[in-house]
Structure formats: C-alpha cells, structure tokens
Amino acid sequence: MSWTLTEDHLEDLARGAAVLGTGGGGDPYVGRLLVREAIREYGPVTVLDPDDLDDDALVIPTAQMGAPTVVHEKLPNGAEPELALRALEKHLGAKADATMPIECGGINSMIPLVVGARLGLPVVDADGMGRAFPELQMETFGVYGVPGSPMGIAGERGETAVIDTGADNRRMEWLARGVTIRLGGVAHIAEYSMSGADVKRTAVPRTLSLALSVGRAIRLAREENADPIAALATALGDTLYSHLRVLFRGKVSDVERRTEEGFARGRAAAVSFDGEHKLEILFQNENLVALVDGEVRCLVPDLICVLEAESAEPITTETLRYGQRVTVAGISTPPLMRTPEALATFGPAAFGLAHDFVPVEVAS
Amino acid sequence: MSWTLTEDHLEDLARGAAVLGTGGGGDPYVGRLLVREAIREYGPVTVLDPDDLDDDALVIPTAQMGAPTVVHEKLPNGAEPELALRALEKHLGAKADATMPIECGGINSMIPLVVGARLGLPVVDADGMGRAFPELQMETFGVYGVPGSPMGIAGERGETAVIDTGADNRRMEWLARGVTIRLGGVAHIAEYSMSGADVKRTAVPRTLSLALSVGRAIRLAREENADPIAALATALGDTLYSHLRVLFRGKVSDVERRTEEGFARGRAAAVSFDGEHKLEILFQNENLVALVDGEVRCLVPDLICVLEAESAEPITTETLRYGQRVTVAGISTPPLMRTPEALATFGPAAFGLAHDFVPVEVAS
CATH class of the missing domain: 2.40.390.10 (CV3147-like)
Known part of the structure; x- marks a missing residue:
C-alpha cells in the first residue's frame, strides 16, 4: 500500500532504518534533519508500494556514499543527491518517474526522501540491500541482473561525474570510491536506474514501511515501559x-x-x-x-x-x-x-x- | 599551412615532440608505434593549420593522462582516447570536427593523431601547453578562459567517466587524477572542448609542425656529422x-x-x-x-x-x-x-x- 510520509513519521523511521542499517547507513539524527527540512520546505512525500509501480516506470535510486566517520563531521547541504540524479538523467536522456533507497540506514533511507520532497517524485518502498552494506556492488539489484552503471556522482561544491563500467559493478564501486575519496570522503550518487518491472523482480520490498514499524515498536515499548x-x-x-x-x-x-x-x-x-x-x-x-x-x-x-x-x-x-x-x-x-x-x-x-x-x- | 602526416614523419615528429616535452609527455618510442599502427590501418592524418579552422568548428582535444613511469610499463591498446572522446561527445550532444593535442610530448603529441587516423578527423596543429606540464589545469586554454570541463575519461577495460567541475579546472584535475590512479595510473582523456575561434585565441599555435622541424633538424645534423x-x-x-x-x-x-x-x-x-x-x-x-x-x-x-x-x-x-x-x-x-x-x-x-x-x- 502506498502512503504519505510526513514530518511525524521521521523519528520512528530514522530509528528503524538505523536498526536495519546494522551499524552503517549513516547517522539517523542527521538523516532525520535532512528530510525534515525538505518536507517543511517542499511538502510531504509519497511512498510508493512496489505493487503500485508501473512496469515501465523509470526508477533511479539515490544515496549517500562514503565513510560514516566522515559523514559524521561533514553534513550534506541537501542539494547533492538531486544533482547526482540530474547528471544521470542527462546522461540517460530520460527523466526519473520515482527514486528509491539503495539500502536501509539512518541516512540512506532518508536521502531518497529528500530527493522525493525536493523534486516531487514518489519514493519506492523497497531497496537493494535490505540492510546496509559498505560497497556499491552489494545490491540485490546487481545480484539479479540490473547493472549499477551508468551512475551519477555529485560533490558538495557542485562537481558531478558520470561513471560507466558496463556490467562490472565491482569496477564501478572501485572508481566511484576513488572519486568519493577525492571529494573529501563523502559524495551523493544516483545509480542502478531500472524499470518498475526490475524493481519488483530484484528489490527487497517494503523496507521503508518496515523501518517505520520497527522504529515505532521500539518507541511504543519505551512509552509503555515494556x-x-x-x-x-x-x-x-x-x-x-x-x-x-x-x-x-x-x-x-x-x-x-x-x-x-x-x-x-x-x-x-x-x-x-x-x-x-x-x-x-x-x-x-x-x-x-x-x-x-x-x-x-x-x-x-x-x-x-x-x-x-x-x-x-x-x-x-x-x-x-x-x-x-x-x-x-x-x-x-x-x-x-x-x-x-x-x-x-x-x-x-x-x-x-x-x-x-x-x-x-x-x-x- | 595544413599538411598530411604519414608514417615517414613519425620518427622526427616523436623526437621533436619529446624535446618540447621537457622530460614529460611520454615515451616517444611508444607514441610513434601507436600512430604508426593507426596510420597503417586507417591511413594518413590531416594536420590542420589553426588559420584553416572554422571559427565555429567543435574541437575536442585528446590525450593520455598518468605517471610516465606507469605508462612505460602499461601500453595503451589504441582505442581508449577515442572512447574518451565518444563519452564526451555523448555528454555534449555534439560531434567533434577536429581533435588537438593538449601538450607537446612523445606520447601526447601522438594520441590525437591516433584518434585522427582512427576516426578520420583532422588534428589541429596547436596545443595548450607549448610543452608538457603534469596537471590538467596547466593549459593556456584555461588561462585564457576555456573551461576544461566537461571532460571524458576512459580506461583500458572500456570504463568511462565524464567529470564536470564547472569553471574550476584545478578541481577537475584533482578528480580526474583520482580516477586515473584507480584505473591503474594511466587513462585517456578528452577535455577543453572549444570552438575554432577559441583555439585561435588560446592555443599555442603550430607545435606539431615545430616538433617535426625540431626532430628533423636533429636527425639531419646527425647524418651530416654536425x-x-x-x-x-x-x-x-x-x-x-x-x-x-x-x-x-x-x-x-x-x-x-x-x-x-x-x-x-x-x-x-x-x-x-x-x-x-x-x-x-x-x-x-x-x-x-x-x-x-x-x-x-x-x-x-x-x-x-x-x-x-x-x-x-x-x-x-x-x-x-x-x-x-x-x-x-x-x-x-x-x-x-x-x-x-x-x-x-x-x-x-x-x-x-x-x-x-x-x-x-x-x-x-
């Protein structure tokens, strides 16, 4: 079922995403603030159930890339993932119908929501890791045949790069990591562009909803002293x-x-x-x-x-x-x-x- | 004056280019072999005098990037610079009317000639350093207002990247160097795309002709025991x-x-x-x-x-x-x-x- 994400969901969502992030995927506090500001400025976000996605829709996932130790000290300004998406769209010669997380995590469940709010794009309720992993080739998308390339990268000073390593997602990770290091240890990316049909076939479904329910369950238990x-x-x-x-x-x-x-x-x-x-x-x-x-x-x-x-x-x-x-x-x-x-x-x-x-x- | 480059010119040209390369710009022997193979397979190359270039022609320089110590051990296959050019052309949505060296050197005077032979493109008799320099921002093109970005990069396994750092050519160098290191220390590039009018305004003119005459003068003196x-x-x-x-x-x-x-x-x-x-x-x-x-x-x-x-x-x-x-x-x-x-x-x-x-x- 598709649903509308508002500011009220953010604390539970960020907490739950950080549980699923299994130590990575970024700081939930930072992630929450980023989406909160975007929703306040641009309005709520439609979270789209994979079942409600057209098979021929173009979905371009967005994310942050880098060492969490760096992200912790170097906050994004919020425009970078959109810039990465735009660079990839220009390269593809096509516009995204939706974005999606590549992983669960305190920040990486949130980045697509920032993009969704800013651009008025729905965010697909699914991802490609079902948790967080450190490297870009570690995606169910790639495991089940969707190439990560071409990918867009953006830096905080408005730099962009579009990398294409064909079907070799490990090589993509290797080059993109090099660019990310040169960008100061953190970058924003758009990759694994795919059809709605590919989302249904390769993604771990409903992980945003799961993060929300997990985060809510923890909060309610605390409130009830359970x-x-x-x-x-x-x-x-x-x-x-x-x-x-x-x-x-x-x-x-x-x-x-x-x-x-x-x-x-x-x-x-x-x-x-x-x-x-x-x-x-x-x-x-x-x-x-x-x-x-x-x-x-x-x-x-x-x-x-x-x-x-x-x-x-x-x-x-x-x-x-x-x-x-x-x-x-x-x-x-x-x-x-x-x-x-x-x-x-x-x-x-x-x-x-x-x-x-x-x-x-x-x-x- | 425009002229046609054949296999007979190569030994003198490579030697003269290496003199102007001032220690860098790559191994003249490797450079010579690369062009020789390209000319044998695809035919001679037109070297275009800047005066013969249309003001509104699109010129995309091509080059090799990397540490000469690495290039010395890791020879290019010849297709990489063309791939870098194609990646940049796709990004620009336009086709090059000519290519051009970015510097003088045993290899980097030669790479555009390889591209010229393979693609049937004229090569402009000019460059942006009038010698060789180690970094991409060190171009008369940039000094006089032509941005290096967007730039195309290609690796030996067919990887490509297109980097855009706007007007900041130092930042472009920084990111491209990171990619080049990850590609094993050597890559091929297409950058500083510009109009014919910009070539006339910003390039060091007739440096291919100069390399040829310098290389020839040295050879003739040897032959005459002068x-x-x-x-x-x-x-x-x-x-x-x-x-x-x-x-x-x-x-x-x-x-x-x-x-x-x-x-x-x-x-x-x-x-x-x-x-x-x-x-x-x-x-x-x-x-x-x-x-x-x-x-x-x-x-x-x-x-x-x-x-x-x-x-x-x-x-x-x-x-x-x-x-x-x-x-x-x-x-x-x-x-x-x-x-x-x-x-x-x-x-x-x-x-x-x-x-x-x-x-x-x-x-x-």
Whole structure:
C-alpha cells in the first residue's frame, strides 16, 4: 500500500532504518534533519508500494556514499543527491518517474526522501540491500541482473561525474570510491536506474514501511515501559526478517576504528555484565561478524544490530564507544539475500572473512 | 599551412615532440608505434593549420593522462582516447570536427593523431601547453578562459567517466587524477572542448609542425656529422621559442624517482665532465627547475631539456639514469605562456617552488 510520509513519521523511521542499517547507513539524527527540512520546505512525500509501480516506470535510486566517520563531521547541504540524479538523467536522456533507497540506514533511507520532497517524485518502498552494506556492488539489484552503471556522482561544491563500467559493478564501486575519496570522503550518487518491472523482480520490498514499524515498536515499548527488544522481535515476526536472536548483553570494552580507503573499518569488543563472556564484532562501515567467546554467532548478510541496552536505540559503528551498555541482536535477512548468488556478492567471503555463512537462527 | 602526416614523419615528429616535452609527455618510442599502427590501418592524418579552422568548428582535444613511469610499463591498446572522446561527445550532444593535442610530448603529441587516423578527423596543429606540464589545469586554454570541463575519461577495460567541475579546472584535475590512479595510473582523456575561434585565441599555435622541424633538424645534423644541439638552436631561432641556452654538459650522477599521487616525482643530479660543476634538476613528470652549482638557471614554464650528449636524443624523466652523458638545454617559452595569468597557473609557484620566474635568456 502506498502512503504519505510526513514530518511525524521521521523519528520512528530514522530509528528503524538505523536498526536495519546494522551499524552503517549513516547517522539517523542527521538523516532525520535532512528530510525534515525538505518536507517543511517542499511538502510531504509519497511512498510508493512496489505493487503500485508501473512496469515501465523509470526508477533511479539515490544515496549517500562514503565513510560514516566522515559523514559524521561533514553534513550534506541537501542539494547533492538531486544533482547526482540530474547528471544521470542527462546522461540517460530520460527523466526519473520515482527514486528509491539503495539500502536501509539512518541516512540512506532518508536521502531518497529528500530527493522525493525536493523534486516531487514518489519514493519506492523497497531497496537493494535490505540492510546496509559498505560497497556499491552489494545490491540485490546487481545480484539479479540490473547493472549499477551508468551512475551519477555529485560533490558538495557542485562537481558531478558520470561513471560507466558496463556490467562490472565491482569496477564501478572501485572508481566511484576513488572519486568519493577525492571529494573529501563523502559524495551523493544516483545509480542502478531500472524499470518498475526490475524493481519488483530484484528489490527487497517494503523496507521503508518496515523501518517505520520497527522504529515505532521500539518507541511504543519505551512509552509503555515494556521491553523494546521484545517489541522489536514482535515487529519483525511476521515480516521477511522473521528471526531475532539476542546474541549478547554487556558493556563495550574496546573500540578500534580507522578511516581507510574511504571506509570506516575496525572492531569492537564487549564484556558481559557478569564478566564471564566476551563479544567481538568486526566492521567495515557495517557490522560484519559477531563472535561470542570466539564462536561465530552471526555473519553477513544477516543483521548484527548493536542497541543501547535500556532503550534499544541503535548505535552506529562511528558512534560506538567504551562503556556503552549494549544488547546485540542478530536478525535473519530475507530469503532473496541468502541465495548462492547473493552470498557470492555480499556473503562472508566477499568481505574476506574465512567463515562460511550460517543463518543466525541455526548458528551455535 | 595544413599538411598530411604519414608514417615517414613519425620518427622526427616523436623526437621533436619529446624535446618540447621537457622530460614529460611520454615515451616517444611508444607514441610513434601507436600512430604508426593507426596510420597503417586507417591511413594518413590531416594536420590542420589553426588559420584553416572554422571559427565555429567543435574541437575536442585528446590525450593520455598518468605517471610516465606507469605508462612505460602499461601500453595503451589504441582505442581508449577515442572512447574518451565518444563519452564526451555523448555528454555534449555534439560531434567533434577536429581533435588537438593538449601538450607537446612523445606520447601526447601522438594520441590525437591516433584518434585522427582512427576516426578520420583532422588534428589541429596547436596545443595548450607549448610543452608538457603534469596537471590538467596547466593549459593556456584555461588561462585564457576555456573551461576544461566537461571532460571524458576512459580506461583500458572500456570504463568511462565524464567529470564536470564547472569553471574550476584545478578541481577537475584533482578528480580526474583520482580516477586515473584507480584505473591503474594511466587513462585517456578528452577535455577543453572549444570552438575554432577559441583555439585561435588560446592555443599555442603550430607545435606539431615545430616538433617535426625540431626532430628533423636533429636527425639531419646527425647524418651530416654536425652538432645537433646547434641545429636545434637554429631550428628554434625564428619560432616563438627563440632562445636556446646550453645550461650544462656532464654525466648523470644520481636519480631519485618515485611514483606518488599519480605522478612521477623526483630529482636528478649531474657532474660536469671536468668534475668542477654540479647540476640539479627537480621534476614532477616534467623538469621543473635546473640549478647549476646551486644557482637557478632555468625554471618552469621555460623548457628544461635533457638531451643525450652526442645525439641530442631527448631523455624523458622516467628513463633518466646514472651514467648518462647529457647536454641540458634551456629553451624560452612563447610570450603567451609568460603573462602574469599564465605564470599564476603554471609558473614556479604553481609547483610549490620558492623561486620567482626569470626568463632563461636573462637568468644568471
């Protein structure tokens, strides 16, 4: 079902998107402010159910690209993603009928909404990761045959680039990352332009609605003094993300984080409240693997969500710090993200991890 | 006067272009082979005198971009510059009437001839540096108001990018260098698209003809057992490059060279044959400054040409090595390259050198 997004939805949506962002996808506070300003200036946004999308509509997803550690210090002015879209439209010689997120996250669920508000375009309720991933080729779109190229990139000073690497989405990521680094570590992009039929075939559906319901469930539980983690599990129960498993509860004891090659990479450690158990998480923008006492408990592409222990507020990798009291949840990804071709693109091996993928609901 | 370039011209042209390349602009042997193959397959090339160019013709210069140290090991396949041109043409929605070099050099005088042969386009007898410079903003085109953007870039695997930084040619260089590094250190480009009227107004004229006559003068002197350096001075005498001064004769005693940030940077030292004097040259792809016994004798944008002592064969910065017997010549650049606005773009300060520009003919 299509619906209209207003300012009232933003807090829940940003929180929920940040949960699904699994540590990446950008700061929900920044994302919320960006959409709020756009809605105040240009009016509410139509969120279009994939079922309501014409098969021959032209959909051009928009996003922010860069290391979250940089985004955290360098806020967009709001016009960049529109500029990236315009550059790509000029190249294609066609106008977008709608935009769409490429991933879930505190910022990247929001950027298309900014574009939608500013340009009066509907935003398709779907994305290409069903969570956040750090690299542009890690898209269900690409896994199921939609090329990322040509892609538009825009910088904060109005620079644009249009990159075309044909069917090679990894090469596109490689070149676009180089441009993004030169633009100061953050850029805005338009890529994976596709038909409505391709959206229906390749996208993870209704992830904006999901983010909204997840964010709302957490808020309502807090207001009712109920357990927000339990509420989150309930909200996910009858969606494509049906399994939630609490992996760990404890205190962050160490965070090692570096911005390199345009990514925020590092690891975090936590100790259980009774001091008996240890958690280790590795991340590249997003959380990649969670080990408890040395045993793998959850792995990409399943979601590893670090939540503030009392409130279930999601904590992104760039804001993790010593002493935080956290609950770490593993959440199962939708079936189209666990096929062999999907795992080849964004499973553990794609990140250089030696572990075979094991669904979180069956892991030790 | 326009003329037809055939295979017979290539050896002289490549040598002369490498002299004007002042240490950069690429390997003349590789450049010669590329054009030879193109002429053999597609036929000779029309070299168009700027006076014969329609004011409203669309001219799109083409070139190779990258560190000469990389180009030396990674040969182009010949199709890349055409691909860069096509990408830019698509973006502009217009077809080039001619191409043109952006600089003089063993490869970059040749790339437009490859394009000309392959596409049947005339090549304008002019360029935007009157020598070689390492960075894309260092063009008389830009100095006199023609923007480098939008520019097309192509890689060896058929990747393309179109970059647009508006009027900011330094920013264009910065982003294009990032892409070139990601493409492996060498790329091919099409930029500074302009009208015939702009060519006449902003380009250094007849530098292909000049390279040919310089290369021929050196060859003829060798064949006649005459002094090739004297012949070079005579060939330049009644051109825009009227002053040639021998700065040093001696043996290369040290070369320090590194490929960093997409450039070949370093320094070379030489000792005079009598052991009494020392030469030092600093380079960034091209030779930037020549000091004899610590005194500046020649500075960018004047040309510092390292020539093999017996034959006057030009030695590029990537092939400089210990033990070479060399004559180092300083050559004055044309007046339009010595104006205050030109010196601001490619004078000593643009390379971080502390010295003020002093014309080679009046230096100590």
